[in-house]
Amino acid sequence: MAEATAKRCQELPLVLAVQDTTSLDYTTRTDTVGLGPLEHPKHRGLLVHSALAVNPQGGVPMGIVSQQSGLATPKPSARATNVNNCPSKPKRVLGGC
Numbered sequence: 001m002a003e004a005t006a007k008r009c010q011e012l013p014l015v016l017a018v019q020d021t022t023s024l025d026y027t028t029r030t031d032t033v034g035l036g037p038l039e040h041p042k043h044r045g046l047l048v049h050s051a052l053a054v055n056p057q058g059g060v061p062m063g064i065v066s067q068q069s070g071l072a073t074p075k076p077s078a079r080a081t082n083v084n085n086c087p088s089k090p091k092r093v094l095g096g097c
Helices: 002-009
Strands: 016-025 044-055 060-070
Touching: 002 044, 002 060
Parallel strands: none
Antiparallel strands: 016 044, 044 060
């Protein structure tokens, strides 16, 4: 994929790489296993991230630069992302939060 796109872009002075992530929602496919969470917590599926090479002169697409698919990783809770790894409402402990 990327090799043919690179060849088409070789002579261009400037190429834009436009990227997007798309959700493939398979929630209704109840017999499918191995899916991850999507934007809505009850929806399951896959994510596909694509990068498209575009000639800025006229917006002509030159081809796919890269494409990756996989499962979304759940967002960590506020407690997990706390800088000191302390609970949101700290308790009094020696040398801790």
